[in-house]
Amino acid sequence: MRSFLLGVFLYVVFLVPAWAGSVAGTGGSTEFTQILNNGQLATSVSKQAQQVANQIRQIMVEIDQKMLMVQNLQKLPAAAAAIALAPLQKDLRVYTDLYRAVADIKAASQQAAAMLQQRGSEAAYMKLSPKEYLAQEIALAKTRGGNYAREFDRDVARLNTFNEKSVALAEATKNATKASGTVEGLAALATQNAIAGSAMLDMAQVITEQKAAVAMKSQEEQLRIAATGEQTQREMAAKAAQEAADKAAAAQFKLEQPTWWKW
Numbered sequence: 001m002r003s004f005l006l007g008v009f010l011y012v013v014f015l016v017p018a019w020a021g022s023v024a025g026t027g028g029s030t031e032f033t034q035i036l037n038n039g040q041l042a043t044s045v046s047k048q049a050q051q052v053a054n055q056i057r058q059i060m061v062e063i064d065q066k067m068l069m070v071q072n073l074q075k076l077p078a079a080a081a082a083i084a085l086a087p088l089q090k091d092l093r094v095y096t097d098l099y100r101a102v103a104d105i106k107a108a109s110q111q112a113a114a115m116l117q118q119r120g121s122e123a124a125y126m127k128l129s130p131k132e133y134l135a136q137e138i139a140l141a142k143t144r145g146g147n148y149a150r151e152f153d154r155d156v157a158r159l160n161t162f163n164e165k166s167v168a169l170a171e172a173t174k175n176a177t178k179a180s181g182t183v184e185g186l187a188a189l190a191t192q193n194a195i196a197g198s199a200m201l202d203m204a205q206v207i208t209e210q211k212a213a214v215a216m217k218s219q220e221e222q223l224r225i226a227a228t229g230e231q232t233q234r235e236m237a238a239k240a241a242q243e244a245a246d247k248a249a250a251a252q253f254k255l256e257q258p259t260w261w262k263w
Contacts (some may be wrong), residue, residue: 038203039116041196042109042162048189049106055184056099062181063092087180094179101165101172105193108165111158112200119155126232134207138214139225159204166197 070076070084123133141152173190176183214222 038196038199039113039120041192041199042113042116045189045192045196046106046109046113048185048192049102049109052183052185052189053099053102053106055186056095056102059181059183060092060095060099063088063095067092091179091181094175095181098172098176098183101169102189104165105162105169105189108158108162109196112162112196115155115158122233122236125236131210134210135214136225136228138207138211139217139222140230142214143219143222143226144230156204156207159200159207162200163197163204166193166200169193 067085067088070081070088073081076084119133123130126133126136128136137148137152141149170190170193173186176186214225217225
């Protein structure tokens, strides 16, 4: 069942819209929208994880209170107290592990969402299909190295980290079913996490395949692709700097207006 859902998700959400268009084709905006949608999916995981984390904390507080009540029963024999505390201690360990897994997936999903937002925006600005954009970024990392390589490796690591934390959360969620109490929103988080984790895993695989494809190109072709990407990134940086300067100038003008200045 999971493999079927994964196939449907990747086909509809990522693979079809992401690879079907051309540089200036009519499907371009849809491609970029779908990349950003994957980022929004990761964001939804982060938000759901925050809600679940709050619920887990509340349950852990309640367990601590019950344990304290048992420990405060002075007339209760030590053996009886140990028997009463054992299931509470077990539940506390389970929920501690679950909380850690939820916190990890929250952080990983936030990083993945930010990366996808940035990469999707860059691809849209360059008017490149995701496949062409990816080839360009790989060529930059390969031929220029330095910050280009570090940034590319960092983003791939973020995808891999998301997948690792997704697996850990699935395991912690499974163990939580053996504990007493119910965590509100955990089922929804598990579903969102499974879908997002599968998407990130597939994206990492696509990157691996694209790296192999770029490696097969001639050195001259790789340098040409990298040079184009480098020039575009300089243009993007200049545009961002100009927009920041314009915004600062507008704010300064507004601050320096006399109080009587009104239109």
